[in-house]
Amino acid sequence: xxxxxxxxxxxxxxxxxxxxxxxxxxxxxxxxxxxxxxxxxxxxxxxxxxxxxxxxxxxxxxxxxxxxxxxxxxxxxxxxxxxxxxxxxxxxxxxxxxxxxxxxxxxxxxxxxxxxxxxxxxxxxxxxx
Numbered sequence: 001x002x003x004x005x006x007x008x009x010x011x012x013x014x015x016x017x018x019x020x021x022x023x024x025x026x027x028x029x030x031x032x033x034x035x036x037x038x039x040x041x042x043x044x045x046x047x048x049x050x051x052x053x054x055x056x057x058x059x060x061x062x063x064x065x066x067x068x069x070x071x072x073x074x075x076x077x078x079x080x081x082x083x084x085x086x087x088x089x090x091x092x093x094x095x096x097x098x099x100x101x102x103x104x105x106x107x108x109x110x111x112x113x114x115x116x117x118x119x120x121x122x123x124x125x126x127x128x129x
């Protein structure tokens with residue numbers, strides 16, 4: 001993109017495993033993966049979403065931008081899903097280093113981190129509307 005828009009948000013980027021052929025993913029599709037409405041990548045591997053704790057600013061931004069909900073609303077979604085559908089929320093790890101570690105070893109892994117944390121252990125995907 002051209003230039004930065006500075007806001008109170010962290011500069012959140014979505015990351016996948018390096019073997020993942022996807023380079024661009026629709027925002028709505030990322031949302032479906034994290035809400036477990038879609039459980040397979042188009043190329044036939046199970047999606048493994050990795051979340052950060054609800055208090056993390058980058059989780060807040062991810063929830064607002066991608067899921068268009070607050071982390072709190074997402075948490076209540078999972079409470080009802082687990083009661084009704086027996087579905088459990090994505091795995092939560094404590095920090096970006098652990099998100100990268102999980103996504104790096106999990107072919108279907110997808111997570112999000114602050115762009116400052118990007119390195120070549122994982123791959124950034126562009127999120128489009």
